[in-house]
Amino acid sequence: MTEDPLDFGDPADLERLRTAFRAWLAEHPLPERLPDEPLPVFLHRWHRLLHSGGWVGLDVPEVYGGRGLTSLHQVAVSDELGARGAPGVPRVGYLAHALLEFASEDQRRRLLPRMLAGDDVWCQGFSEPGAGSDLAGMSTYAARHDDGHYTVRGQKLWTSYAQYSDRCLLLARTDRTARPHASVTAFALPLDRPGVTVRPLRAANGDDEFCELFLDDVRLEESERIGAEGDGWALAMTTVSYERNALDTGHLSKYGLLVERLRRTAHERRGELPDGLLSEIGRCVVDYEVLLAHARRRIAERLAGQPAGPESSVDKLLMTRAEQRLYATALKVFPQEVHGPGGDVFAQYLYSRAASVYGGTSQIQRNIIAQRVLRLTDGADR
Ligand SMILES: Cc1cc2nc3c(=O)[nH]c(=O)nc-3n(C[C@H](O)[C@H](O)[C@H](O)COP(=O)(O)OP(=O)(O)OC[C@H]3O[C@@H](n4cnc5c(N)ncnc54)[C@H](O)[C@@H]3O)c2cc1C
Structure with missing residues (x-):
């Protein structure tokens, strides 16, 4: 088995990046997890440290807080981390891709730099008690009002680490009459919004990764909708393809x-x-x-x-x-x-x-x- 089993197409460029990252890692090793420090808090410290070195969002354009390189540069960094048994940055990669593809220019400029820096921690609010595999069967509903704002009502389930997050990439129905796949819409939900309740669930291994998310007439502005009404299914498929x-x-x-x-x-x-x-x-x-x-x-x-x-x-x-x-x-x-x-x-x-x-x-x-x-x-x- 070779030392680097993944063979990237442009060896010189990627090798330079790997060398720089190895040198940075030698000076910034994975910090110790503090006694009783919850895993997401520890990972968040690590996220911020990696970002301070310019190692998060390598494939995201510079104008949105990344480095404007290719996805293979990001893969090379993940590969180096994995080879040391060090964790990567949770959830950012595939959620960033969803925003890059579906968010408006203004949203990308506002949301992505904070996501990459770890200023806003994001979670993924897709699954519901009756809609996991059958995601299109979700019943969380966002009712649109005449002035453009929405009122969201429903429940999400298995939302990983919502209790440690600031924002949620939320899917909700915006049309009860259209066929399910055409009626799902995505939103960037701030989790401190009135009407949002996050309840962690304790799993059999003792972790509290999963959360229930209750949405009780939560107001969302039109500017918090990601993409057009009905784009939510395509956004979800893009997100999970990267995930x-x-x-x-x-x-x-x-x-x-x-x-x-x-x-x-x-x-x-x-x-x-x-x-x-x-x-x-x-x-x-x-x-x-x-x-x-x-x-x-x-x-x-x-x-x-x-x-x-x-x-x-x-x-x-x-x-x-x-x-x-x-x-x-x-x-x-x-x-x-x-x-x-x-x-x-x-x-x-x-x-x-x-x-x-x-x-x-x-x-x-x-x-x-x-x-x-x-x-x-x-x-x-x-
Ligand atoms: C560690 C972990 C983290 C997670 N984090 C998140 C998160 O952050 N955000 C989020 O939104 N969700 C999250 N989930 C939820 C995850 O996406 C769902 O658990 C998954 O999609 C399955 O849905 P379900 O649990 O409702 O099972 P169900 O959909 O009820 O499925 C039950 C069983 O029926 C089978 N089944 C159902 N439909 C079919 C079919 N059409 N054909 C064949 N078999 C079928 C399934 O394969 C499964 O074996 C997480 C789950 C885990 C385990």
Whole structure:
């Protein structure tokens, strides 16, 4: 396995960026998480530190607070972070893409620099109690008034870290008569607005990542609508296409660390580990190599100027399989040791179980591949 398994198209330019970032990281290592410091607060400190060095929003135009480079520069930075087991900046990449594509010029200039700097932390208010996979079936409703403002009523669910956020990219229906996919509209909701209640939920692993969001006649201005009425579905699909993409997350290099460690252990303890476990390690290596092959394909697509699309569902499925098998295998190979490279193996194992649900379940990814990639049916909307 080479040291840098991802091969970017313009080696000189990206290598210069990687060298500069490595030098910066040597002087600005990942800070210690303080005792009792909630994970999002810690990640926010890290976000701000990365931003102070110019390492957030590399692919966002300078006029909106980024560096005006390409998405591959951003991927290279994520890759370097993952290779050190350091976290990236949560949620910014794909939400920034949604704003870049759908927000007005004025909104992009107002919202993006603050999002990139971490001055405003954003969350994603898509899912509802009755609308997760069937997102278009949402019932949160934004009623438009004659002067252009809206009153929003409804409930969101599974909104990650809303209690630590300032703004929410919110989806709501704006037309009860139009077909569902044509009646969803997006808003930039300030979470301190009267009528918004955020209630954290405690998950089985002890984390309070999820929140319920209650919207009780919340006033939103026309200037807080992102895109036109009815653009919400396209915005949601753009957002999740970037969210599901294998490239931007730094996950690949993080998996690479653990795969390499498992591979080494398999050699060192060849006569000692049961055959079943050795073949599990072999499968982990194969999953990882397949994922890398896909990532290389995405890199070629990006270099050709192609945006993320429904093919991201293939990445999401492959990432889910690789991640779940990897941490399940690591737990068996290192049973007494819960601390591995990249963090706590047991905690990561627990979180890996959610990979087949967040960003759309594995079943939904298969539906998308059937409908929108392979065109096996005419269900064109998901
Ligand atoms: C860690 C985590 C973080 C999350 N963060 C956020 C967030 O920040 N913001 C947000 O909006 N949401 C978030 N979610 C919610 C996530 O998007 C939903 O959980 C997901 O879309 C599934 O929806 P659901 O839970 O309502 O399950 P359901 O849609 O009720 O699905 C239940 C089961 O039925 C299956 N199913 C449903 N429809 C079909 C179908 N048509 N074909 C085949 N099978 C089907 C599903 O695959 C699943 O197995 C998060 C979820 C997790 C786990």
